[in-house]
Amino acid sequence: MSPLAEVKTTRRGLFKAAAMAAVGAAGSGLLGGLAPARADAKGPAAPPFESKFSVCDMCFNRCGMIARVQNGVVVKLDPNPKFTKSRGMLCARGNAGVAQVYDPDRLRYPLLRDGGRGEGKWKRISWDEALDIAAEKMRQVREKYTPSGQLFTAGADMQSEFVSRFAEVFGSFNVTSHESLCLLSLNRAFLDTFGEAPYADVINSKYVVMAGANRFEALVTPDSIDLMDAMQRGCKLVVLDPRHTKTAALANEWHAIRPGTDLAFMLAVAHVIIAEKLYDPAFITEKTFGFDELAAHVAKYPPAFAEAQCGIPAADVARIARELAAAAPASMVYPGRRSSDYVNSSQIRRGYAIVNALLGNWDKPGGLLAARQVGLTPVPADPPWYDDNQEDRLDAEMSPMLFEHDGSFVHTRDAVLSGEPYPVKGWFIFKTNPMQTAPNRKKTIKMMEAMDFVTVVDITMSDTAWYADLVLPAPSALERTDPCAGLQGSSACACVVKRDPVVGAMYESRPLFEIVKGLAARLDLAEHFAFTIPEYRAKQLAKLEGAEAILDRDGVYYNPGQVYGVYEGRIFKTKSHKIELYNQRYAELGLDPLPVYTPPSTVAEGSFRLVIGRNALVTQTSTQNNALLGRFVPDNSLWIHPDPAAKLGIRDGERVVVESKAGKGELAAQVTRKIRPDTVYMLSGFGTLSGGLSRIKGKGASIAEILEDAADALCGNAAMHETLVTVKRKVA
Amino acid sequence: MPNKQLAMVIDSSRCIDCKACMAACITANAVPVGCNRNWVKDAEPDLAKGAFRGHFQPGGCMHCDNPTCVAACPTGATFKSPEDGAVVIDRGLCIGCGNCIPACPYGARFRNPAIRKADKCDYCAARREQGLSPACVDTCPTKARVFGDLSDPDSEAARLLAENKGRLVRLVAAATDTKPNMYYLGVTEPRNWPVEPAPPTAMAAMTGLVDPLVKTAVALSGLGVLAMLGRQLFTKPTPPHDGHGHAPGDQTPGSGDADRPDNRS
Numbered sequence: 003m004s005p006l007a008e009v010k011t012t013r014r015g016l017f018k019a020a021a022m023a024a025v026g027a028a029g030s031g032l033l034g035g036l037a038p039a040r041a042d043a044k045g046p047a048a049p050p051f052e053s054k055f056s057v058c059d060m061c062f063n064r065c066g067m068i069a070r071v072q073n074g075v076v077v078k079l080d081p082n083p084k085f086t087k088s089r090g091m092l093c094a095r096g097n098a099g100v101a102q103v104y105d106p107d108r109l110r111y112p113l114l115r116d117g118g119r120g121e122g123k124w125k126r127i128s129w130d131e132a133l134d135i136a137a138e139k140m141r142q143v144r145e146k147y148t149p150s151g152q153l154f155t156a157g158a159d160m161q162s163e164f165v166s167r168f169a170e171v172f173g174s175f176n177v178t179s180h181e182s183l184c185l186l187s188l189n190r191a192f193l194d195t196f197g198e199a200p201y202a203d204v205i206n207s208k209y210v211v212m213a214g215a216n217r218f219e220a221l222v223t224p225d226s227i228d229l230m231d232a233m234q235r236g237c238k239l240v241v242l243d244p245r246h247t248k249t250a251a252l253a254n255e256w257h258a259i260r261p262g263t264d265l266a267f268m269l270a271v272a273h274v275i276i277a278e279k280l281y282d283p284a285f286i287t288e289k290t291f292g293f294d295e296l297a298a299h300v301a302k303y304p305p306a307f308a309e310a311q312c313g314i315p316a317a318d319v320a321r322i323a324r325e326l327a328a329a330a331p332a333s334m335v336y337p338g339r340r341s342s343d344y345v346n347s348s349q350i351r352r353g354y355a356i357v358n359a360l361l362g363n364w365d366k367p368g369g370l371l372a373a374r375q376v377g378l379t380p381v382p383a384d385p386p387w388y389d390d391n392q393e394d395r396l397d398a399e400m401s402p403m404l405f406e407h408d409g410s411f412v413h414t415r416d417a418v419l420s421g422e423p424y425p426v427k428g429w430f431i432f433k434t435n436p437m438q439t440a441p442n443r444k445k446t447i448k449m450m451e452a453m454d455f456v457t458v459v460d461i462t463m464s465d466t467a468w469y470a471d472l473v474l475p476a477p478s479a480l481e482r483t484d485p486c487a488g489l490q491g492s493s494a495c496a497c498v499v500k501r502d503p504v505v506g507a508m509y510e511s512r513p514l515f516e517i518v519k520g521l522a523a524r525l526d527l528a529e530h531f532a533f534t535i536p537e538y539r540a541k542q543l544a545k546l547e548g549a550e551a552i553l554d555r556d557g558v559y560y561n562p563g564q565v566y567g568v569y570e571g572r573i574f575k576t577k578s579h580k581i582e583l584y585n586q587r588y589a590e591l592g593l594d595p596l597p598v599y600t601p602p603s604t605v606a607e608g609s610f611r612l613v614i615g616r617n618a619l620v621t622q623t624s625t626q627n628n629a630l631l632g633r634f635v636p637d638n639s640l641w642i643h644p645d646p647a648a649k650l651g652i653r654d655g656e657r658v659v660v661e662s663k664a665g666k667g668e669l670a671a672q673v674t675r676k677i678r679p680d681t682v683y684m685l686s687g688f689g690t691l692s693g694g695l696s697r698i699k700g701k702g703a704s705i706a707e708i709l710e711d712a713a714d715a716l717c718g719n720a721a722m723h724e725t726l727v728t729v730k731r732k733v734a
Numbered sequence: 735m736p737n738k739q740l741a742m743v744i745d746s747s748r749c750i751d752c753k754a755c756m757a758a759c760i761t762a763n764a765v766p767v768g769c770n771r772n773w774v775k776d777a778e779p780d781l782a783k784g785a786f787r788g789h790f791q792p793g794g795c796m797h798c799d800n801p802t803c804v805a806a807c808p809t810g811a812t813f814k815s816p817e818d819g820a821v822v823i824d825r826g827l828c829i830g831c832g833n834c835i836p837a838c839p840y841g842a843r844f845r846n847p848a849i850r851k852a853d854k855c856d857y858c859a860a861r862r863e864q865g866l867s868p869a870c871v872d873t874c875p876t877k878a879r880v881f882g883d884l885s886d887p888d889s890e891a892a893r894l895l896a897e898n899k900g901r902l903v904r905l906v907a908a909a910t911d912t913k914p915n916m917y918y919l920g921v922t923e924p925r926n927w928p929v930e931p932a933p934p935t936a937m938a939a940m941t942g943l944v945d946p947l948v949k950t951a952v953a954l955s956g957l958g959v960l961a962m963l964g965r966q967l968f969t970k971p972t973p974p975h976d977g978h979g980h981a982p983g984d985q986t987p988g989s990g991d992a993d994r995p996d997n998r999s
Binding site (some may be wrong): 218 | 750756757762786790805864875876
């Protein structure tokens with residue numbers, strides 16, 4: 003039986019009805035405060051739709067939205083103009099939230115595997131049966147392998163904290179997130195320099211160096227919008243990228259840097275700033291630790307060194323350093339976001355942090371800002387004690403500077419496969435898709451096979467769900483009551499958001515909260531979930547008087563706190579209580595206390611470094627099957643420079659096979675000068691295995707299949723730009 | 735002359751080609767697969783010659799003051815609204831003949847396969863009735879698109895036009911200035927893409943293919959339109975519509991014509 007196909011026509015019918023309804027008119031009142039006053043309005047015609055606040059869920063940004071609802075159907079999502087983090091905008095993916103709700107490929111009811119793993123044979127079961135089975139399997143894992151024998155993995159979601167809460171009361175140390183496939187190297191570097199991961203005050207900056215980031219395509223709010231505003235006011239943007247991205251196309255300067263050499267550039271910039279005394283000596287003395295050691299260290303890295311490594315003329319490196327310093331403190335090396343690139347990415351990003359420290363831009367307009375208090379009160383669990391448990395996380399010993407709450411997916415997977423230091427046999431996954439986002443898919447499949455029981459909660463049949471034992475349908479963000487979440491966004495906001503249902507939950511879908519509540523009840527843990535989400539929210543908002551009413555009125559609550567100068571009279575959360583140019587903990591652990599340049603692996607003639615990325619219409623795999631976004635990005639292709647393409651006899655549009663030590667994939671070549679001759683590029687999100695994603699089936703190649711599974715030596719973040727590939731014409 | 739003149743003022747230097755405007759439009763207007771009411775054009779730099787700076791240009795129906803599509807419509811279904819100056823389609827009158835499609839220099843029109851009639855941007859008329867701005871304008875991340883009534887000096891669009899005198903660009907075909915109500919601020923690229931409007935193919939739509947009842951209705955209601963159509967057809971020969979670009983025309987940025995909407999005082 004293929005339950006996935008069953009209800010499709012009905013859903014299509016509903017979507018069609020929604021579209022038709024957009025044209026028609028059926029009255030119901032606008033919500034108070036939600037009717038924007040426009041000068042060009044034709045007068046007070048009866049509004050045909052209701053307007054309800056929500057928060058976007060098409061990526062991690064959580065932009066503010068107003069849902070237009072007509073006859074119980076969401077017909078349009080518009081930006082919330084009062085939402086400063088997203089600057090009153092909604093991107094293409096946000097607009098595509100409607101297509102996500104009414105996706106005919108959505109999961110409809112609990113499915114239990116009824117064939118081989120990944121074979122795609124499922125049996126429809128009831129929720130009671132599903133929760134009974136899942137709880138019983140968890141109980142068995144706990145009895146046989148201790149509570150830590152169960153692994154929990156959750157993506158970015160306003161209900162993911164309930165997965166962590168459940169793991170905690172269940173007794174497992176093993177929780178991983180998407181973070182170790184994304185930004186941990188960046189966080190590591192800035193935490194170990196400034197004591198916290200900052201927010202870039204792009205809007206007030208006068209000079210931005212952007213390396214390893216693509217803000218006009220990989221949108222981050224408010225940074226992407228603020229960068230354009232700053233540039234309109236004269237901010238200079240220098241982009242270092244092996245690809246000619248849209249960000250590069252709009253920059254004042256673009257340097258097609260050799261991949262993996264950014265640290266050489268940063269060290270040379272530091273060299274120039276120090277050698278030419280372009281820093282603020284008072285700031286350096288008062289706020290930083292290890293300046294003399296840094297000066298001695300970067301003496302080895304003059305601009306000529308950067309030229310040899312990066313392929314950027316030494317004169318340009320020196321000039322950029324001087325221009326950065328001249329604009330300081332309203333200048334920055336943009337910290338970035340996804341930094342899962344190289345085995346030394348934490349040290350590479352330390353180079354970014356150190357240049358920022360030399361610019362003295364900390365806590366100042368146009369520089370790097372500290373996180374602010376949003377004011378939410380945590381609602382901690384009171385977990386029971388388990389005598390018979392492991393000591394620590396499975397991957398605890400595999401990275402010297404692991405993030406305890408995020409772990410390392412790559413290392414956890416290796417540990418599951420080896421069974422060392424202890425067996426992990428149960429896996430509960432919520433709304434994340436490691437089968438497609440983690441490098442080396444073959445290993446993830448083996449990890450699945452090593453599990454006794456895998457439960458996946460998601461909205462559609464992701465590749466990860468396809469390999470699970472039990473698949474539980476979740477509602478989309480527009481169908482749920484969610485707890486409050488605090489958001490940060492440079493000078494734009496420290497704010498609180500919440501979600502209430504815009505429409506009712508579709509099919510038999512149940513929110514994650516109800517699922518873990520049901521599991522907790524079956525595992526004698528009910529007391530830890532003895533609340534409703536509105537009750538939980540009330541506790542979160544306990545210290546923010548009147549916030550709930552403001553949330554209902556505006557869709558967002560701002561905590562007006564100090565933005566700049568918050569570190570006046572405060573210590574940095576580092577060992578020296580200063581900005582650590584020289585990291586003392588690293589020295590104690592035998593790690594390089596100052597970032598030492600190590601060149602990337604050599605790309606031999608006939609091979610290429612594979613780099614990955616995304617654009618403004620793609621959020622990795624979570625948007626891959628979206629009907630609206632698929633109109634813009636129906637497939638992925640391999641960017642390859644015309645020179646190597648000519649040597650390989652590859653013409654634009656021809657099918658090619660890309661192969662690494664890990665695996666291979668087939669896709670169309672895009673022959674373009676937008677990429678260096680020694681590098682190829684692929685968009686993430688294609689080459690799926692699942693039979694439940696009808697629009698994407700058979701399209702493009704998967705990064706997960708081709709990427710090898712290196713990891714950051716410090717924090718275990720995946721290192722996804724270490725893979726070298728060959729490219730061949732597909733022989734028919 | 736209309737009482738109002740709705741228009742779009744676009745600062746294409748703000749556009750990042752994220753295509754939010756296109757996604758918003760598709761959703762707001764149920765635009766079928768394969769069709770679009772708006773677009774973002776990409777002026778790709780010649781990387782082989784060392785150029786790298788690109789430019790993205792949002793666009794859509796330009797709601798012209800001299801709309802060749804109106805002239806091409808045999809039934810009067812396409813007309814310039816006397817109320818707000820938007821060029822709109824009365825779906826009840828449209829017979830789906832398709833004459834208006836090549837008559838637009840901008841490729842802004844398409845035949846909607848779901849309704850078998852001409853379709854294009856109407857500045858989100860349904861949204862405007864609810865007091866909302868057009869979906870593309872509302873959603874635009876960098877606010878590259880600004881919409882408003884040029885006859886209202888307090889509108890943001892009118893203010894932008896006034897503030898940017900001398901640096902306004904209107905995109906027009908080489909030999910035919912349709913007097914578009916879409917103004918670009920400063921430099922915008924690409925510029926030479928509008929094509930010469932193609933006249934309706936003979937009077938095929940009026941003779942063999944159309945239901946006699948429709949013909950009668952048209953004959954009764956569309957005499958003025960027919961007269962205009964005839965004038966367009968016989969007094970001004972134009973090259974055939976080839977759907978491609980042509981030699982650069984006289985679209986000088988900051989030309990006097992572009993600076994001042996010339997149908998208002």
